[in-house]
Amino acid sequence: MVNNMPITWKPIPVPQEVHAVVKTQSEREGSAMWKIVVKAIELYTTLQRKHWNIDVNPDAQKIDRLAWYIYKLTASIGAYRESPSMKRRRLIEKTLEQIRERIGVDTSELELVIEQYFKKPLRQNRTLLNETTKKLIINMIIKELGGEE
16 A cells, blocks of 8 residues: 555556666665655655755756746736836836846836826726736746847
8 A cells, every 4th residue: 555545556668677777776675666666756856856946056046036026027017007106116117127137138118018007097008018017027038048038
């Protein structure tokens, strides 16, 4: 039984060499072959998690930074959409300046749409605000993960 459930066995075809390695390890440990496979999968999963650990992997650090700016932007845009104010507009402008300087993408289109929405917070302008924000986020992802804007 595994986790108090009866085991249902299924064959998996593996190359003879892999079978031999699993069998040898099974004999060394005095453990069933399927348990060796489970341990190997658990180890692999752990190593994959560590690979994306932001303290170890520079790509994960980029992704973490990118996620922060995307969150910061979308939270600000959401609050602004609900209640446009000069204070909220300035916060967005500050975030856009950081995105321009730190990620290196053009934010001018969104800046114009934010101004337009401030003057006329209509449904049509809200839709444009949503679409332009989404477009900027796409450009941020492309730029930060190695492509071109």
